[in-house]
Amino acid sequence: MSRGARVVVDGVSKAFDGGRIRALNEASLELEPGEFASLTGPSGSGKSTLLNLIGALDRADSGSIVVDGTPLDGGDASEYRAATVGFVFQSHNLIPTLTALENVQVPMLGRGASRAERVRRARGLLGEVGLSARADAFPGTLSGGERQRVALARALANEPRLLLADEPTGALDSATGGQMLELLERIRRERGMTVLLVTNDDAVAARAGRTLGLLDGRVVGASPLGEPPGSPGPPPRVR
Ligand SMILES: Nc1ncnc2c1ncn2[C@@H]1O[C@H](COP(=O)(O)OP(=O)(O)OP(=O)(O)O)[C@@H](O)[C@H]1O
Numbered sequence: 001m002s003r004g005a006r007v008v009v010d011g012v013s014k015a016f017d018g019g020r021i022r023a024l025n026e027a028s029l030e031l032e033p034g035e036f037a038s039l040t041g042p043s044g045s046g047k048s049t050l051l052n053l054i055g056a057l058d059r060a061d062s063g064s065i066v067v068d069g070t071p072l073d074g075g076d077a078s079e080y081r082a083a084t085v086g087f088v089f090q091s092h093n094l095i096p097t098l099t100a101l102e103n104v105q106v107p108m109l110g111r112g113a114s115r116a117e118r119v120r121r122a123r124g125l126l127g128e129v130g131l132s133a134r135a136d137a138f139p140g141t142l143s144g145g146e147r148q149r150v151a152l153a154r155a156l157a158n159e160p161r162l163l164l165a166d167e168p169t170g171a172l173d174s175a176t177g178g179q180m181l182e183l184l185e186r187i188r189r190e191r192g193m194t195v196l197l198v199t200n201d202d203a204v205a206a207r208a209g210r211t212l213g214l215l216d217g218r219v220v221g222a223s224p225l226g227e228p229p230g231s232p233g234p235p236p237r238v239r
């Protein structure tokens with residue numbers, strides 16, 4: 001059984017500043033259900049732009065993004081954002097006036113769960129990221145690594161089939177970042193989610209099942225790990 005989403009990005013372009021900045025130029029990629037892929041590239045190469053488009057936080061100028069057979073441009077994306085995708089940002093984006101336990105519940109609001117049910121699920125998620133003891137702490141009193149773990153728990157609030165993580169270890173020291181990655185890998189394995197992880201760190205990228213890069217607005221480098229270039233194997237999934 002896989003709870004992971006299939007993601008097909010086909011020829012997506014996105015420009016800013018009236019076309020002066022071409023962040024993405026017919027970028028394409030496919031993610032299999034449950035796949036763990038990393039995305040690297042120089043600063044400004046369009047990594048966050050691509051993640052924001054896949055997460056329906058922004059709209060492409062052209063091209064298509066289809067998740068589990070449904071095109072993202074088909075109107076109201078709020079249900080998709082709430083239920084299908086989880087997002088972990090480089091800076092944790094937690095609400096400072098809410099406790100860890102309350103922050104994790106934010107994506108659950110308005111989705112029919114009772115308060116007791118929300119609290120139960122949020123406690124379970126905080127337990128999964130090893131923060132049961134800090135449930136009532138405010139973000140300002142948490143360490144950077146702890147904040148990112150709360151942010152991961154929040155991203156999992158509605159059991160997404162796709163997790164998009166934009167440099168979730170970028171602001172952490174390497175030991176703390178390594179712990180965060182191990183947690184992410186474990187949670188992905190247990191849930192079978194599809195994960196797309198943006199990172200500027202090659203060592204981090206190499207831990208994914210497949211490493212993708214962004215160059216000149218396009219996705220490059222698609223060989224599944226263990227398949228040297230040119231060896232027979234599955235057909236390339238990136239055009
Ligand atoms: N809202 C925006 N308005 C104008 N330009 C933007 C906007 N968002 C991104 N850009 C530009 O698009 C390009 C791609 O930006 P993006 O944030 O996707 O890069 P990135 O690969 O995530 O970089 P980094 O590694 O520094 O996070 C950059 O030149 C950036 O300045």
Ligand SMILES: [Mg+2]
Pocket residue numbers: 047048049166
């Ligand atoms: Mg970025």
